[in-house]
Amino acid sequence: xxxxxxxxxxxxxxxxxxxxxxxxxxxxxxxxxxxxxxxxxxxxxxxxxxxxxxxxxxxxxxxxxxxxxxxxxxxxxxxxxxxxxxxxxxxxxxxxxxxxxxxxxxxxxxxxxxxxxxxxxxxxxxxxxxxxx
Amino acid sequence: xxxxxxxxxxxxxxxxxxxxxxxxxxxxxxxxxxxxxxxxxxxxxxxxxxxxxxxxxxxxxxxxxxxxxxxxxxxxxxxxxxxxxxxxxxxxxxxxxxxxxxxxxxxxxxxxxxxxxxxxxxxxxxxxxxxxxxxxxxxxxxxxxxxxxxxxxxxxxxxxxxxxxxxxxxxxxxxxxxxxxxxxxxxxxxxxxxxxxxxxxxxxxxxxxxxxxxxxxxxxxxxxxxxxxxxxxxxxxxxxxxxxxxxxxxxxxxxxxxxxxxxxxxxxxxxxxxxxxxxxxxxxxxxxxxxxxxxxxxxxxxxxxxxxxxxxxxxxxxxxxxxxxxxxxxxxxxxxxxxxxxxxxxxxxxxxxxxxxxxxxxxxxxxxxxxxxxxxxxxxxxxxxxxxxxxxxxxxxxxxxxxxxxxxxxxxxxxxxxxxxxxxxxxxxxxxxxxxxxxxxxxxxxxxxxxxxxxxxxxxxxxxxxxxxxxxxxxxxxxxxxxxxxxxxxxxxxxxxxxxxxxxxxxxxxxxxxxxxxxxxxxxxxxxxxxxxxxxxxxxxxxxxxxxxxxxxxxxxxx
Numbered sequence: 177x178x179x180x181x182x183x184x185x186x187x188x189x190x191x192x193x194x195x196x197x198x199x200x201x202x203x204x205x206x207x208x209x210x211x212x213x214x215x216x217x218x219x220x221x222x223x224x225x226x227x228x229x230x231x232x233x234x235x236x237x238x239x240x241x242x243x244x245x246x247x248x249x250x251x252x253x254x255x256x257x258x259x260x261x262x263x264x265x266x267x268x269x270x271x272x273x274x275x276x277x278x279x280x281x282x283x284x285x286x287x288x289x290x291x292x293x294x295x296x297x298x299x300x301x302x303x304x305x306x307x308x309x
Numbered sequence: 310x311x312x313x314x315x316x317x318x319x320x321x322x323x324x325x326x327x328x329x330x331x332x333x334x335x336x337x338x339x340x341x342x343x344x345x346x347x348x349x350x351x352x353x354x355x356x357x358x359x360x361x362x363x364x365x366x367x368x369x370x371x372x373x374x375x376x377x378x379x380x381x382x383x384x385x386x387x388x389x390x391x392x393x394x395x396x397x398x399x400x401x402x403x404x405x406x407x408x409x410x411x412x413x414x415x416x417x418x419x420x421x422x423x424x425x426x427x428x429x430x431x432x433x434x435x436x437x438x439x440x441x442x443x444x445x446x447x448x449x450x451x452x453x454x455x456x457x458x459x460x461x462x463x464x465x466x467x468x469x470x471x472x473x474x475x476x477x478x479x480x481x482x483x484x485x486x487x488x489x490x491x492x493x494x495x496x497x498x499x500x501x502x503x504x505x506x507x508x509x510x511x512x513x514x515x516x517x518x519x520x521x522x523x524x525x526x527x528x529x530x531x532x533x534x535x536x537x538x539x540x541x542x543x544x545x546x547x548x549x550x551x552x553x554x555x556x557x558x559x560x561x562x563x564x565x566x567x568x569x570x571x572x573x574x575x576x577x578x579x580x581x582x583x584x585x586x587x588x589x590x591x592x593x594x595x596x597x598x599x600x601x602x603x604x605x606x607x608x609x610x611x612x613x614x615x616x617x618x619x620x621x622x623x624x625x626x627x628x629x630x631x632x633x634x635x636x637x638x639x640x641x642x643x644x645x646x647x648x649x650x651x652x653x654x655x656x657x658x659x660x661x662x663x664x665x666x667x668x669x670x671x672x673x674x675x676x677x678x679x680x681x682x683x684x685x686x687x688x689x690x691x692x693x694x695x696x697x698x699x700x701x702x703x704x705x706x707x708x709x710x711x712x713x714x715x716x717x718x719x720x721x722x723x724x725x726x727x728x729x730x731x732x733x734x735x736x737x738x739x740x741x742x743x744x745x746x747x748x749x750x751x752x753x754x755x756x757x758x759x760x761x762x763x764x765x766x767x768x769x770x771x772x773x774x775x776x777x778x779x780x781x782x783x784x785x786x787x788x789x790x791x792x793x794x795x796x797x798x799x800x801x802x803x804x805x806x807x808x809x810x811x812x813x814x815x816x817x818x819x820x821x822x823x824x825x826x827x828x829x830x831x832x833x834x835x836x837x838x839x840x841x842x843x844x845x846x847x848x849x850x851x852x853x854x855x856x857x858x859x860x861x862x863x864x865x866x867x868x
Contacts, residue, residue, distance in 0.1 A: 187868075194512070195557075197644070197760050200760065200761075201761055204761050205764070218517050219440070243443075244684075245443030245444045245447060249442075272683065274790050292647065292648045292681050
């Protein structure tokens, strides 16, 4: 049965890169798909992202990174979520992320990594099928 | 360019052609779409004729290369004299590793250097800052102090290469380091040639590596203009960049409009600071994107040149023709590269590079096939450089100047892009100029809307990306991507620790406190920054000193 609760999503930019075209396009597309979306803006530390997620009571965190720091920052975010007892939040990621790094990131608890060229409909479907609300 | 009588005849004949020949064909085989558009959504007609260019005056609107309004090129002989500078943007890991890559590129026939800095360097953090974690050496080389800069250019004679540095908020500091390294090589600053990007406005709009608020940032920029006009006369003091604006999703028209609007703001700031326009304007340079729509891009470069020339002459009353010349670097569009079937990117880059050359660029970076996945490998970079060399030496497009001029379509598009860009600039003027328009989020919103429309066109299939939403194949993930050594961060931290133990810390402290005092006055800060750098004060220490006085920029977030 389809839940009637509106899905709440935090789109976050960890790391220092300023490329947020993708993050903004996704944020808007998810909003158009009926979700409530908050976008953090640039240069967010893992601590800031986790705090925002908990404060805003989101169901999903979408991480966007193009700087290459994903192997350091994504695991840190997952660690902090666990510490705060917020493991039920669905975390997905995207950006310039080499294929070889994906198994490690999934092992850390990231549900899926979407690389360049992914249709937005794929991401919307994934969220709807995997969100825990 | 055509007399009234022939225009009338052409009009009649065109009408006849449409109602007979075309009509018959379309009835049997309809066109692929009802309407056609350029890559930036300018509507495109089936056919262009003299009717579409009837208002163009050859002498006034096109003129001759090397002369106002520079539509056909800024040099009298263009590539018949010398090719554009082939300049591949590179840098990763430590200064030692990047130094090796530069020497390799120079040995392969590259003619200028282009330094990529890592993000902590671009945002003014040392490698041991908590925010630098995971970022050190990733998207460029890590530079913490003059020591790293000495290693970066070790064995490269700075009086013989021109060096472009993609650095913005801390541009004054990196330029000071470059001058200091040259001095140690025995090269005086008046012999140095190169470019610093130094374009903070587009950082607020599109690229994101800002540090200070607009006002002190603009002051640092005009300080550099003034300092260089006296001491580093061959240096391009700014590279006013549309590249990142386009990458963020802008159309070709928006790229031209917002870049030139930012350019206007810098000129106004420098004039307000008391500089004479012809004293600094000849050293302004530009940086544009080369996207997929070949003919639209060629028209874009021509339109930008003509529009800037008019702005400088009419609005700012420049007298020196060099102040009116829009000199520009081009990079092929990174955002068009696909992670799928990466070898296809070689073909995309070729088309984009051709647009830049047909558009009269002064220097060019061609992207490598694997850059949607990681930093490029040496093999990929070589293919990208060879692409430029094949265009230069084999394609023949370099043998005559501005070869597409006179094409009805190209001239129509050049005109259209110029007009539409001018409308945007007027709108920005009404908002109080570029800094105000940026503060209100105007440019950002326009760009986001274009980016979203572009994505929706891909989703709906109206815009085809080969290998992504058509002609897909099952493929193995690519092998042999460049991996930045994860030890870089540790190496840089250790270097910093050693440096701080070894240098004259009293001299560092003194230089920094003088800088802090001077930052509170209206004095030009360049000489004091140069003093700091020479004591081996770190980039982070210098930026922190300025942060104390200037504060930090806080962006407003919209999507």
